Amino acid sequence: MADHSGTPRPQGSETRNEASERSGSKYPEVPTGDTRFTPPAPAPSNEVESLEGWGFEDTRFVVKPDGSTVLTGTRYNISNVALPDLMPWFAGKLASPLGYDNRNEPHYPPEIPAARKNxxxxxxxxxxxxxxxxxxxxxxxxxxxxxxxxxxxxxxxxxxxxxxxxxxxxxxxxxxxxxxxxxxxxxxxxxxxxxxxxxxxxxxxxxxxxxxxxxxxxMRQMNRILWIDTVNRMACIEAGATGRHLMSELAKYGFTMGHEPDSLEFSTLGGWIATNASGMKKNRYGNIEDLVLDMQVITPQGIVERPQQAPRESVGVNPRQYMFGSEGNFGIITTAVVKLFPLPEVQRYGSVIFPDLKTGLSFLYALQKSGAVPASVRVMDNTQFHFGQALKPAKHGLAAKLKSEIEKAVVTKLKGFDPYKLAVATIVFEGSKEEVEFQEKTLYRIAGEHGGMKGGGANGERGYQLTFGIAYIRDLTFEHWAIAESFETSVPWSRAMDLYERVQRRVEKEHAAMGLPGKVFFTGRLTQVYQTGVVIYFYLGFYAKGVADPVAAYAALEHAAREEILAAGGSLSHHHGIGKIRRGFMNDVYSEGALALNRKVKAAIDPDNLFAASNSGVNGPVALTRDEEAH
The missing domain is CATH 3.30.43.10 (Uridine Diphospho-n-acetylenolpyruvylglucosamine Reductase, domain 2)
Incomplete structure (x- = not known):
């Protein structure tokens, strides 16, 4: 029986058991009829997000007079502990005097334009x-x-x-x-x-x-789960639900959506659709376009919606497809029906150390072909490995220090790995006990065949969870005269290593040609894998003190990196989207006919440009100068 009373009906409900008893089968029958229920609304959150930087208001990195760095609050596994090596490591990588006494004091809020009135x-x-x-x-x-x-x-x-x-x-x-x-x-x-x-x-x-x-x-006050269907494994969710709330609410009923982008805590379901997003566990659960079955969208031409959802359809051109990657150009997404997955029976972490990034890439290629790809597997280059080491608290006590020295000796002496070349994979296994055992057995066998060495589950978990804590690092570097940002691409397997090396050489060359201080900060990791290729996620930055226009200089440097990505066979973006930063490259990735089609779709849906974000070049010519990009 359907239950829309607001009372959750758990998995293994009486309806299933009764049907099983009636049939005399040891297996439960599939319940019939409307199997949806409406969960109660969650209590309002008292978490406060920052208006002037990333994340929560109570969480930020602070450099102490002794040179150590502390992440305030208690939210993350690196919170509220002294990190003595972080700023010295950054200073060394940038060949610049980052430190407590060299501070670029923020002046928030800036002058804010007066509001137009009506x-x-x-x-x-x-x-x-x-x-x-x-x-x-x-x-x-x-x-x-x-x-x-x-x-x-x-x-x-x-x-x-x-x-x-x-x-x-x-x-x-x-x-x-x-x-x-x-x-x-x-x-x-x-x-x-x-x-x-x-x-x-x-x-x-x-x-x-x-x-x-x-x-x-x-949209964030529209954050409710309107209904859950545990039989057909679907839920209808308002588009303003943030990832952290969406996941915690679904978990109460034994389910997950499985979509975990780096911005999980703060990004929203509607935003994921509008940017055509991908998550860290894409390998198991899919990208956003794989997870969304339907949606409601308010456009100037009316409401885009459907009376029901089916597992898959061939119904001509489905208007919902225009909304993936629409970036606010066509309307407002209000709700979406998404697939659900049972919470995994088993979740385990792992890590593997490889002699270098090229070997790590070969490992990923072999792993993908094996059919045993875990929920998440990411290979960090040497710089990101050392970045992770710099984010560790100081070792206290003889036992801890001795353990650390033994581990280093095993990696560098026994295995012969060069500490300035090695790369590290962090892994998340999820699924049934049998699935995880198969994945672990296969993955570690392939890793061994590629000269890899197990690094332990604790390091894997720490590496995965660090993703959320290190998002605050960028704001810290600003306060000490460094400017940095991330960008990404997907690339065929056969071109991946060449692309990584070409981008590194290009940014080093451009940094020198522009006469910027110190050394360029460049690092990358191999993230999501596909049958046809892999995603590379880059971080880029430089010391900006004395630079007349740090924002324009960074824009020029990233522009050069993106030119090199396209020349090396990479995509313009994998999951960040186009917005305004990348729209000057649209002529390089689409024919004029394709661009004209997109412009005509925009003109047909929104002839008066009510939705005025002007992203992706749908409003007209897409060529931009570097000054416009650095606006």
Missing amino acids: DKLVAALREFLAEDQLTDDPKQRLRRGHGHTGGEIWAIRYRKVDRVPDLVVFPRSHDEVVRLVEVATKHGAAIIPFGGGTNVTEALRIPLSEERLVIAVD
């Missing part, structure tokens, strides 16, 4: 929105006017943002979004959807040519 529009919105669902507070408007590129965070801390939304609205239902779009259309306003604000593509930057009142639609 009293009639606000009055129309107040007819169906509560007082606390609208604000023109300057800091709140500023936060919805930027994402998390290095240039944007540098701007709000050290410069200014020239254009921000004029009004922020917080809808709480699909129907409120429908009415909001109607009001904005009637009163000549523009709309930019806002999810978690975690993008690194300048997707939220408002074009300076936009003269209309701009409404930022913050």
